[in-house]
Amino acid sequence: MKSKLYLLSALILILAVGVVSAVITLTITTPPTTLTEIQNSTSFKISSTGGVLVNFTYLPTAKIIDSDSHTANLRIINTSILENVTLATFDVIITNIDSDFNFGEHSTTLIIGAVNATNSSDNTSISVPISFEVPFCDCANPGELEIDIDDVYVKEGFGDDDEYWYPFDEIEIDLFIESDTYDIEDIEIEWELYTESGDKIADDTENDFNLDEGEDKEIMISFKLDKKLNKLEGEDKLIFYVKAEGRIDDKDYGEDEDTCDWAYEEVELITDDDFVVLDDIQFPELVQCGAEVQITADVWNIGDDDQDDVYVTIYNHELGINEQIEIGDLDAFDDIKLDALIKLPTNAEEKWYSLIFWVYDEDNEIYENSEDELAKFIVPFKIEGNCISGPTVLVTANLESGGNAGQELVVKATITNIGNKLSTYDLNVIGYDGWASSVELDKNKVILGEGESKDVLLTFDVKEGVAGDELFDLQLLSGGEVVLTKAISVPIESAGFSFPGITGSVISKDNWYLWGIGALNVILVIIIIFVAIKAIKK
Numbered sequence: 001m002k003s004k005l006y007l008l009s010a011l012i013l014i015l016a017v018g019v020v021s022a023v024i025t026l027t028i029t030t031p032p033t034t035l036t037e038i039q040n041s042t043s044f045k046i047s048s049t050g051g052v053l054v055n056f057t058y059l060p061t062a063k064i065i066d067s068d069s070h071t072a073n074l075r076i077i078n079t080s081i082l083e084n085v086t087l088a089t090f091d092v093i094i095t096n097i098d099s100d101f102n103f104g105e106h107s108t109t110l111i112i113g114a115v116n117a118t119n120s121s122d123n124t125s126i127s128v129p130i131s132f133e134v135p136f137c138d139c140a141n142p143g144e145l146e147i148d149i150d151d152v153y154v155k156e157g158f159g160d161d162d163e164y165w166y167p168f169d170e171i172e173i174d175l176f177i178e179s180d181t182y183d184i185e186d187i188e189i190e191w192e193l194y195t196e197s198g199d200k201i202a203d204d205t206e207n208d209f210n211l212d213e214g215e216d217k218e219i220m221i222s223f224k225l226d227k228k229l230n231k232l233e234g235e236d237k238l239i240f241y242v243k244a245e246g247r248i249d250d251k252d253y254g255e256d257e258d259t260c261d262w263a264y265e266e267v268e269l270i271t272d273d274d275f276v277v278l279d280d281i282q283f284p285e286l287v288q289c290g291a292e293v294q295i296t297a298d299v300w301n302i303g304d305d306d307q308d309d310v311y312v313t314i315y316n317h318e319l320g321i322n323e324q325i326e327i328g329d330l331d332a333f334d335d336i337k338l339d340a341l342i343k344l345p346t347n348a349e350e351k352w353y354s355l356i357f358w359v360y361d362e363d364n365e366i367y368e369n370s371e372d373e374l375a376k377f378i379v380p381f382k383i384e385g386n387c388i389s390g391p392t393v394l395v396t397a398n399l400e401s402g403g404n405a406g407q408e409l410v411v412k413a414t415i416t417n418i419g420n421k422l423s424t425y426d427l428n429v430i431g432y433d434g435w436a437s438s439v440e441l442d443k444n445k446v447i448l449g450e451g452e453s454k455d456v457l458l459t460f461d462v463k464e465g466v467a468g469d470e471l472f473d474l475q476l477l478s479g480g481e482v483v484l485t486k487a488i489s490v491p492i493e494s495a496g497f498s499f500p501g502i503t504g505s506v507i508s509k510d511n512w513y514l515w516g517i518g519a520l521n522v523i524l525v526i527i528i529i530f531v532a533i534k535a536i537k538k
Contacts, residue, residue, distance in 0.1 A: 067198030143259030178216035187246035320421025392419030417448035467494030
């Protein structure tokens with residue numbers, strides 16, 4: 001019997017020690033709701049797991065502080081017994097809110113502690129998140145007006161709609177406003193854009209309008225992230241706030257009263273890439289052929305690090321434009337003005353073109369952001385007016401040597417680029433078959449810069465029995481197409497009787513009568529000399 005009593009006592013002692021030595025674990029069984037200026041109280045419940053009896057502890061007051069150091073005071077009021085319990089309820093109220101407290105959602109944490117009711121050395125604590133939302137609206141919403149942010153787009157730039165934005169992105173936001181319950185008049189849309197630190201970046205107000213019961217309206221607003229850029233440096237998030245505020249004008253409501261609803265959107269801001277971009281590119285949309293056009297732009301470093309040896313290239317293959325503009329060193333969130341002159345060709349086709357800008361770093365690589373997008377910018381423009389039709393190449397030719405039948409004849413052709421872009425031409429000779437058996441060129445291709453000239457020697461093997469002015473065509477081809485055909489005339493003398501000691505030339509069918517007159521004169525001179533000699537002898 002005694003042994004059973006001893007065993008029972010041991011079990012009780014083991015259970016007692018187990019209870020005393022149990023570890024406290026706290027759990028938030030009912031989380032607090034968000035506090036507002038209107039709904040300024042909330043409650044939450046905390047329990048200890050494992051049935052451990054605890055004594056709860058806490059600090060009765062705390063503060064919520066916004067980015068500009070404005071404060072709102074919190075007070076904790078317990079509504080249940082806090083000693084020797086496993087569950088406690090806490091009420092939280094907010095008081096003494098600074099009048100200029102930044103709107104939006106703010107948060108802090110309350111620390112609730114617990115001590116084992118039977119062992120004071122066994123204790124723990126838990127953090128309870130408390131949110132305080134200051135509405136963008138200046139009044140309540142008895143008219144049940146509703147405004148929603150429907151869609152967010154990055155119209156132009158490197159961002160991704162409602163995911164992330166870059167400085168200089170152009171943003172479009174679609175808003176949806178409706179009134180299902182009452183007629184609302186003089187509805188005004190107001191929006192503001194803030195950094196997470198509380199700095200206002202942009203704001204605007206849309207014209208007012210009315211909505212009858214059951215009506216809705218869509219509004220699109222747009223803005224560009226190009227203002228107060230110094231406030232974006234080091235920021236990770238932007239918050240867009242919008243509200244619709246009007247006045248109830250409905251007999252079913254009974255009296256006129258202001259009503260307001262608001263919404264917001266948080267978007268990540270990217271400023272930690274090594275990224276240099278162009279903004280405010282100025283280039284005329286309509287230009288004439290041959291014009292010298294000025295281009296200006298702002299070159300911005302929108303990353304947190306300084307950049308060295310930045311340069312920009314301006315390019316259009318079709319127009320022969322390829323310019324490199326040195327920019328130099330750029331501090332973080334600083335800019336330098338780009339200023340360049342571009343000469344357009346005189347013979348360009350009248351149509352739309354695109355001028356492409358690339359921004360390069362010190363390693364001669366195009367800047368690329370974390371989303372693998374290149375610092376590439378395209379500006380469309382149209383060329384119209386003052387354009388020269390036809391080829392922009394000039395050919396002149398002269399007889400270099402030869403000119404007799406059965407011998408070589410050499411012609412020097414001078415080719416000149418009268419356009420204003422680099423040009424390449426292949427050369428071809430045709431139309432000589434009737435008077436020459438072959439032709440050789442000392443070069444079959446010429447590459448000419450703007451205003452540049454080059455000589456080409458053409459050596460013909462002239463056939464026997466040929467005389468007079470003969471023709472051949474010199475063709476210039478670009479991209480496999482003939483851009484110019486130049487007809488060239490050469491004089492050729494036939495092979496005949498010659499008197500080299502007298503004339504050093506050749507008799508041909510074209511000048512036989514001249515040679516006859518000359519021969520007759522020679523004969524007359526000989527006769528006169530013969531007659532004179534006979535007269536002297538007599």
